[in-house]
Amino acid sequence: xxxxxxxxxxxxxxxxxxxxxxxxxxxxxxxxxxxxxxxxxxxxxxxxxxxxxxxxxxxxxxxxxxxxxxxxxxxxxxxxxxxxxxxxxxxxxxxxxxxxxxxxxxxxxxxxxxxxxxxxxxxxxxxxxxxxxxxxxxxxxxxxxxxxxxxxxxxxxxxxxxxxxxxxxxxxxxxxxxxxxxxxxxxxxxxxxxxxxxxxxxxxxxxxxxxxxxxxxxxxxxxxxxxxxxxxxxxxxxxxxxxxxxxxxxxxxxxxxxxxxxxxxxxxxxxxxxxxxxxxxxxxxxxxxxxxxxxxxxxxxxxxxxxxxxxxxxxxxxxxxxxxxxxxxxxxxxxxxxxxxxxxxxxxxx
Numbered sequence: 195x196x197x198x199x200x201x202x203x204x205x206x207x208x209x210x211x212x213x214x215x216x217x218x219x220x221x222x223x224x225x226x227x228x229x230x231x232x233x234x235x236x237x238x239x240x241x242x243x244x245x246x247x248x249x250x251x252x253x254x255x256x257x258x259x260x261x262x263x264x265x266x267x268x269x270x271x272x273x274x275x276x277x278x279x280x281x282x283x284x285x286x287x288x289x290x291x292x293x294x295x296x297x298x299x300x301x302x303x304x305x306x307x308x309x310x311x312x313x314x315x316x317x318x319x320x321x322x323x324x325x326x327x328x329x330x331x332x333x334x335x336x337x338x339x340x341x342x343x344x345x346x347x348x349x350x351x352x353x354x355x356x357x358x359x360x361x362x363x364x365x366x367x368x369x370x371x372x373x374x375x376x377x378x379x380x381x382x383x384x385x386x387x388x389x390x391x392x393x394x395x396x397x398x399x400x401x402x403x404x405x406x407x408x409x410x411x412x413x414x415x416x417x418x419x420x421x422x423x424x425x426x427x428x429x430x431x432x433x434x435x436x437x438x439x440x441x442x443x444x445x446x447x448x449x450x451x452x453x454x455x456x457x458x459x460x461x462x463x464x465x466x467x468x469x470x471x472x473x474x475x476x477x478x479x480x481x482x483x484x485x486x487x488x489x490x491x492x493x494x495x496x497x498x499x500x501x502x503x504x505x506x507x508x509x510x511x512x513x514x515x516x517x518x519x520x521x522x523x524x525x526x527x528x529x530x531x532x533x534x535x536x537x538x539x540x541x542x543x544x
Contacts, residue, residue: 209505211235211530263317350378352415352493352521353399357408360394367391367543371408374541378415378492381522381536386543392525393421395543396495399523415521418484418491422498424476429469433459436468436479442488450486457482473502477511493521500528 208214214235222229222238231238353376360367368391376382376399384392397403398410400417420426428436437450445453454464457478471479477499494515500508508531515522515535526532 209503209508260317260321348379350413352376352378352413354411358405358410359407360398361406367394378521380539382539382541383532383537384525384541390543392543393497396497415492417493417495419495420480420499422501424480427468427476427479431468432465433468433479434464437483437486440483441486443486445486453482453485474504474507477503477507491520493523494518495523497525500526500531
């Protein structure tokens with residue numbers, strides 16, 4: 195569509211979905227050009243979902259057509275073969291000379307071959323179209339890695355903090371001591387201004403630091419900590435080496451490669467050093483490694499995870515955290531993300 199604009203025009207490039215919902219026109223830039231959507235980000239999301247569902251319908255129809263074409267090709271070939279056998283037998287009974295039989299057989303084989311080529315060409319064309327549709331679907335779908343469920347039962351007390359505080363030098367971080375409890379299944383936001391001590395509190399919860407005052411009682415639980423730099427991704431390894439390092443399920447080589455393809459890492463990226471990956475690629479690689487692991491963390495800790503992500507990877511992260519059935523601890527200024535993942539408690543450090 196062509197849009198006629200008048201007056202001052204603002205072109206905004208942003209991954210902030212709250213801001214994008216305030217914009218009346220959305221443009222998507224992709225490898226095949228620019229697509230205009232006559233609405234805000236939520237409208238764009240709905241339209242993209244309609245497109246994905248339409249692609250899935252096309253893929254299903256194309257698969258059915260290919261199956262039907264293959265059945266038809268097989269039946270035609272079988273029918274032709276039976277006709278040739280009957281024709282040959284009849285000619286033999288009629289005493290047709292052998293040289294003529296050979297000529298007739300050659301013509302029959304040529305006809306059968308031509309018919310087979312015609313069906314093969316049709317199937318190849320359909321298969322090519324199906325491949326293109328699947329590629330389009332892969333580019334537009336939101337990957338939803340299954341983080342499964344924590345093994346801890348809902349309601350188990352994981353952390354109890356009583357009158358805790360921490361200090362660097364002579365100054366305490368918080369003007370008031372902190373008292374809180376974290377229960378299995380909680381979805382908690384750690385909020386506060388920059389420098390309020392959110393990351394420090396995470397380290398107190400995980401046991402990396404010890405409170406200066408008060409005490410923290412902890413049950414046994416496993417956790418996965420993802421910071422905004424994705425420091426879990428080893429820059430000294432290649433993409434393939436990183437997945438191999440975390441292959442606790444002992445997946446076969448072809449299974450690992452299939453997994454990498456699923457997370458949009460084609461063959462030419464497997465030997466790429468992790469240090470050259472973008473934020474979105476690192477997040478996808480982390481999700482890929484989760485599938486290769488043999489256990490699910492009881493607690494997922496996310497420290498400003500949305501800062502360096504593109505829109506698609508933001509949606510991947512949002513959907514994955516929302517579906518995760520363990521305990522979630524989030525530090526984020528992205529209110530859209532916080533609302534979407536279903537936060538139900540808040541520890542405010544201001």
